[in-house]
Amino acid sequence: MRAARPIVEFFGVTRAYGSRIALDDVSLALEPGExxxxxxxxxxxxxxxxxxxxxxxRPTRGEVWVDGIAAHTLKASQVARLxxxxxxxxQDYKLLPRLTAKENIALALQVGDLRVSDEEASxxxxxxxxxxxxxxxxxxxxxxxxxxxxxxxxxxxAVVSQPALxxxxxxxxxxxxxxxxxxxxxxxxxxxxxxTVLIATHNVEIVTRLQRRVLTLVDGRxxxxxxxxxxxxxxxxxxx
Amino acid sequence: MAGIVVKGRFPRRRIAQVVIANVxxxxxxxxARNWARNISSTAPxxxxxTLLLLMSGLIGLSGLALYNLEQVEAAQxxxxxxxxxDNAASANVDALWDRLASDRRVASVTYVTKAEALVRAQHMPxxxxxxxxxxxxxxxxxxxxxxxxxxxxxxxxAMVLYDPAVDPVYPTSYDKGAYQRIQAVLFGVGLAxxxxxxxxxxxxxxxxxxxxxxxxxxxxxxxSIMQLVGAPRWMVxxxxxxxGAITGGLAGAAAGLVTFGLAAAGMAAGSxxxxxxxxxxxVWVAAGTAAIVFATGLGLGSGSSLVSLRRHLES
Numbered sequence: 001m002r003a004a005r006p007i008v009e010f011f012g013v014t015r016a017y018g019s020r021i022a023l024d025d026v027s028l029a030l031e032p033g034e035x036x037x038x039x040x041x042x043x044x045x046x047x048x049x050x051x052x053x054x055x056x057x058r059p060t061r062g063e064v065w066v067d068g069i070a071a072h073t074l075k076a077s078q079v080a081r082l083x084x085x086x087x088x089x090x091q092d093y094k095l096l097p098r099l100t101a102k103e104n105i106a107l108a109l110q111v112g113d114l115r116v117s118d119e120e121a122s123x124x125x126x127x128x129x130x131x132x133x134x135x136x137x138x139x140x141x142x143x144x145x146x147x148x149x150x151x152x153x154x155x156x157x158a159v160v161s162q163p164a165l166x167x168x169x170x171x172x173x174x175x176x177x178x179x180x181x182x183x184x185x186x187x188x189x190x191x192x193x194x195x196t197v198l199i200a201t202h203n204v205e206i207v208t209r210l211q212r213r214v215l216t217l218v219d220g221r222x223x224x225x226x227x228x229x230x231x232x233x234x235x236x237x238x239x240x
Numbered sequence: 241m242a243g244i245v246v247k248g249r250f251p252r253r254r255i256a257q258v259v260i261a262n263v264x265x266x267x268x269x270x271x272a273r274n275w276a277r278n279i280s281s282t283a284p285x286x287x288x289x290t291l292l293l294l295m296s297g298l299i300g301l302s303g304l305a306l307y308n309l310e311q312v313e314a315a316q317x318x319x320x321x322x323x324x325x326d327n328a329a330s331a332n333v334d335a336l337w338d339r340l341a342s343d344r345r346v347a348s349v350t351y352v353t354k355a356e357a358l359v360r361a362q363h364m365p366x367x368x369x370x371x372x373x374x375x376x377x378x379x380x381x382x383x384x385x386x387x388x389x390x391x392x393x394x395x396x397x398a399m400v401l402y403d404p405a406v407d408p409v410y411p412t413s414y415d416k417g418a419y420q421r422i423q424a425v426l427f428g429v430g431l432a433x434x435x436x437x438x439x440x441x442x443x444x445x446x447x448x449x450x451x452x453x454x455x456x457x458x459x460x461x462x463x464s465i466m467q468l469v470g471a472p473r474w475m476v477x478x479x480x481x482x483x484g485a486i487t488g489g490l491a492g493a494a495a496g497l498v499t500f501g502l503a504a505a506g507m508a509a510g511s512x513x514x515x516x517x518x519x520x521x522x523v524w525v526a527a528g529t530a531a532i533v534f535a536t537g538l539g540l541g542s543g544s545s546l547v548s549l550r551r552h553l554e555s
Contacts, residue, residue: 054468077473084470094465110262111471117258157469 004032005068007165007196008053013062013072015048015220022048024220025062030198032164035191037207038200040217046200049217050167053198054086055079067164084112087158087166087195091173093150095142101153102126102138108157128156132186148179152186159190166190168199172206180206266475271482278455282487285444285451289491289537292437292444297499297533299433301521304529306426308520313422320385320393321352321413322400332405333383340385345396347386354381380407441540448544452484453552463553477553481545488541495537496530503529 006029015023023045030036038046051057052064055071064071067085074082095104105125110116116124129135132152142150151171158166168187172180184206191197201207207214216224275282322340324333333351340349352360357379387393397414400406456463466476503526 079467080470080472083468088468094461094468096462096465108469111266111466111469111475114259114262115255116262117254118261161470 006030006065007032007034007067008198009063009065010049010052011063011065013052013059013064015045015052015057016060021220023052023059023217026217026220026222027062028215028222028225030165030196032196033191033194034213035187035197036199036213036215037210038198038215038217039202039204039207042202044217045220046217047169048220050088050169050198050200053165053167054088055082080112084161085164087161087163089151089154089158089166089168089171091170093142093147093154095150095153095157097142100139100141101129101134101145101156104142104153105129105157105160109160112161124160125156128160129153131159132156133182147174148176148182151175151179151183155183155186155190159195163195165196165198168197168201170201171199172201172203177205184210267478268482271479272486274455274459274479275483275486278451278458278483281454281458282451282483285448286487286491288440288444288447289488289540290494292440293492293495293533293537293540294498295440296437296536297495297529298502299437300532301499301503301526301529303430303433304525305519305521306429310422310426312519314390318387318390318393320387320396320400322383322385323380323407323410323412324382324405325407326380328405332403336400336403336405337383340383340396340400343396343399345388345392347388349386350384352382352384354379357381380410445540445544445547448484448487448541449548449551451487452480452545452548455480455483456548456552477549480549480553481542484545484548485538485542488537488539488544489534490537491541492534492537496533499533500526500530 008028008030010026010028013023013026014021026045026049038049040046048057052059052071053066055064055066055074058074059072062072066082069082069085071082095101096107099107102122102125105128106118106121109121109124126135126138129138132155134149134152134156137145137149137153140149142153145153151174155166155168155171158168166187171187172183175183180203187197187199188210212228214224214226215222216226322336337349337351340346354377358377361379385396387396393414397412401411406412463476503521504523507521507523507526
């Protein structure tokens with residue numbers, strides 16, 4: 001049987017902002033259902049790498065493939081097609097404050113696919129909220145939820161349309177340790193259902209204890225790619 | 241083994257209904273809600289655009305009236321009224337008539353009696369009072385000479401000036417250069433009107449572009465979230481265009497109604513003199529102008545939004 005094609009592939013990707021190189025000749029591949037951490041000191045290029053995956057920016061050089069789509073050549077008018085296959089979670093949740101938790105999730109479903117009716121969107125949004133342990137908070141507005149709960153809603157929104165890939169940029173940055181572990185359990189569950197999960201984080205404790213694949217960026221270069229179970233010492237700690 | 245979920249085919253009509261409902265909600269209702277929420281920042285654009293469209297409507301109507309007036313003047317300028325002596329012999333009048341009718345520069349000659357001249361005067365601005373004030377008929381009989389080309393009017397005028405049938409005090413109604421003066425005045429008025437509308441248009445478009453830019457700026461988080469969850473470009477940009485169209489449409493509707501109202505009021509207030517000073521302006525013409533003003537508002541509002549989006553909203 002032919003092996004499944006990687007969900008994310010970088011081939012010699014360089015991204016420069018003027019004269020500053022944010023990402024330098026990075027090549028990597030993420031397989032379906034894989035959970036990987038992206039670590040590195042501040043300014044190492046983690047966010048740039050995530051933005052390249054989500055086609056918020058384009059590489060200066062090299063190729064970025066996401067679920068079979070060439071993100072490096074994608075026109076602005078076609079970006080939505082890629083973004084419907086990538087769920088994104090941010091440190092600051094990015095929920096719409098005037099919508100309830102359920103409406104925030106339903107919105108993501110309906111803007112991605114106009115054929116989704118209100119009833120279907122509502123039902124699936126509630127299912128997603130149930131899955132992240134917030135089944136009873138559907139009618140709450142973001143300001144009525146704790147940071148951890150808001151982040152769970154953001155995760156539910158990111159996965160409700162069953163994307164092939166979930167990228168999270170410092171998802172535990174605003175959370176206490178206990179809630180951070182709960183979030184990591186959630187990401188683990190999502191990966192076990194076949195979604196590739198890539199998490200950019202500064203949280204060393206989580207990375208070392210979970211023993212998943214770790215990609216280490218330092219000064220825009222991918223200096224280490226440690227497979228799961230062999231995380232060991234984190235290279236970026238030594239250089240930061 | 242996992243169970244198999246059997247689903248019936250979703251009726252196509254139902255899918256179309258759902259798509260239409262979603263488009264209406266995210267494009268039109270969302271835009272209307274946002275427009276109402278941002279009314280304070282939209283108010284200057286609404287005001288300046290209403291003023292622009294109102295002035296455009298009024299200038300347009302005035303322009304049409306002036307154009308029609310020019311046409312009337314042009315037609316009148318090619319008519320030379322040759323006034324006859326009160327006691328002119330009919331043989332002299334006939335001889336003059338024949339001489340004029342046989343001239344190849346003349347299209348036609350019409351005899352106007354003193355009574356007909358009086359009736360005509362009663363329909364001309366300013367003359368009814370004169371016609372009513374005098375007990376006897378002060379208006380002379382005339383030969384109305386339709387000249388083929390305006391340029392030949394002066395030649396015909398010179399030819400009849402010393403004819404024995406012609407009134408020696410006030411021989412003709414010909415005013416050298418009157419038509420050219422009217423044309424020059426109309427050209428100047430038209431040019432000034434265009435310049436004024438152009439300036440006002442620039443101000444209105446700039447204010448609208450800025451108000452949409454402010455709307456984009458105030459909703460940049462919302463826009464970026466919509467983009468990140470995979471909203472297509474039209475769904476992100478569309479509501480801003482609809483908001484611009486709402487602003488332009490409301491301004492157009494208000495300006496159109498005022499334009500129509502003013503024209504209708506003018507027609508109702510003085511139907512006789514209005515048709516003399518603004519020939520060709522009827523209820524239908526005023527309604528058509530109002531419709532054009534409304535359509536222009538819609539186009540201007542949505543066009544300004546598009547320009548603003550291209551400048552200020554990243555893909």
